[in-house]
Amino acid sequence: MSEQKKRLEQIKVVLVGTTHTGNIGSVARAMKTMGLSQLCLVAPKSEPDGQAYALAAGASEILASAKIYDDLAQAVADCALVVGSSARSRTLSWPMLSPRECGVKAIQEAIQAPVALVFGRESSGLSNEELQLCQYHVCIDANPEYSSLNLAMAVQIICYEVRMAYLAAQSDAVAETELTPYPSSAQMENFYQHLEAALNHTGFIIKQHPGVVMTKLKRLFTRARPEEAEYNILRGILTSMQRLEKVDQPSSKKS
Numbered sequence: 001m002s003e004q005k006k007r008l009e010q011i012k013v014v015l016v017g018t019t020h021t022g023n024i025g026s027v028a029r030a031m032k033t034m035g036l037s038q039l040c041l042v043a044p045k046s047e048p049d050g051q052a053y054a055l056a057a058g059a060s061e062i063l064a065s066a067k068i069y070d071d072l073a074q075a076v077a078d079c080a081l082v083v084g085s086s087a088r089s090r091t092l093s094w095p096m097l098s099p100r101e102c103g104v105k106a107i108q109e110a111i112q113a114p115v116a117l118v119f120g121r122e123s124s125g126l127s128n129e130e131l132q133l134c135q136y137h138v139c140i141d142a143n144p145e146y147s148s149l150n151l152a153m154a155v156q157i158i159c160y161e162v163r164m165a166y167l168a169a170q171s172d173a174v175a176e177t178e179l180t181p182y183p184s185s186a187q188m189e190n191f192y193q194h195l196e197a198a199l200n201h202t203g204f205i206i207k208q209h210p211g212v213v214m215t216k217l218k219r220l221f222t223r224a225r226p227e228e229a230e231y232n233i234l235r236g237i238l239t240s241m242q243r244l245e246k247v248d249q250p251s252s253k254k255s
Contacts, residue, residue, distance in 0.1 A: 008166060010110035012038040013155060014075050016130060017121040019045045025055030025063065026152035027119075032059035034159035035166070039066040040075045040116075072118065072130050077186035080113035081105065084126050084134035085154060087147070094137045095223055102138040103161030107169055112179050117158055122151055132218055133185060135225055181228040191235060192218055198238040 013031055018024055018041065025048065028039060039062050041047070048063045056063050069075040076082045083102050086094075097105065106115045118134060120126035131137060140157055142149060149157075183191070196214055200207045205214070226234060 007107050007110040007169070008035045008162075009037065010114050011036055011106055011162060012040050012075070012079070012114060012116045013159070014040040014042060014072070014116050014118045015044070015151070016042040016072055016118065016126060017044065018151070019122050021046050021049045021052040022055045023122065023151045024048050024066075025052035025057075025059075026150075027155045028052075028056040028059040028062040028066075030152050030156040031159055032062055034156075034163040036159055036162065037062055037065075039063070041066055041068045042072050042075050043070060044068065072133055073185070073189060076116045076118070076133060077184065077189075078114050079116040079185050080182040081109045081115045081136075082118060082134045082185055083116070083136045083138050084118040084131050085120065085158070086131060086137040086139055087125055094131065094219065095135065097136045097138045099138060099140055099158055099161045100164075102136070102158060103163075103165040104168075105136070106162050107165040109182075112181060113184065116185075117155075117162075119151060119155055132215070132222075133189075135222055182225065183228050183231040187231065188221070191221075191231065191238075194235060194238050198241050201242050 013027065013036060015024065015027060021044075024039075024041065024044065031037065031039060047068065048066065052063055053060050067075075083097060083106070102117070106117065109115055117138075118126065118130070120130065138158065140149060140154060192214065195217065196205070199205045199213075
């Protein structure tokens, strides 16, 4: 397999809470037409059935090899880039990509680590908690007077942009950039847990009431997107904070 082909193999399409099995089949078809093959299902209402295979129309192998997870964190744990589809603005804005920018970034980063393109429920999309697992959000700029896209249509548009970026990279139309390793989604979740524990330890936040502090800090680090070396420095700083606090605590033992 060529180095370019491996990029497509590294890209996952992740569907969260899909209600209709026919939509899963239609997504598999959309993926195959653009050369993508990794389908992940997070807590689907029903697993692929006869209707899904009928609408897959020749992409049955994608359905047969689809992986099923209990939650989104498990599905994207090994991914260094996670992009979530979002049709509406949230209370806390997140870094945004256009579909074209999403395709380019996915192809650029898939050479070194898995990439996840995440799509939410047909009726309500992704929850705020799920969107916070993503480094970027992507919004399809549809007709504001009629912006209704079904799930397979949305997946088709994003997968098309991935393929266009893939073809451009093949023809050297996109300049290769120096590869920068980033921590995986699971590593960043471990960092946030470590950060919250350290801030609890110092008394900066109250353990029972972290409020919006951790959400805003997640937003800050998502926007900054630390590289792997920077991630290791941050973990070291938190460890030294906790160690120093323990050393500085006055002893309760009487002299």
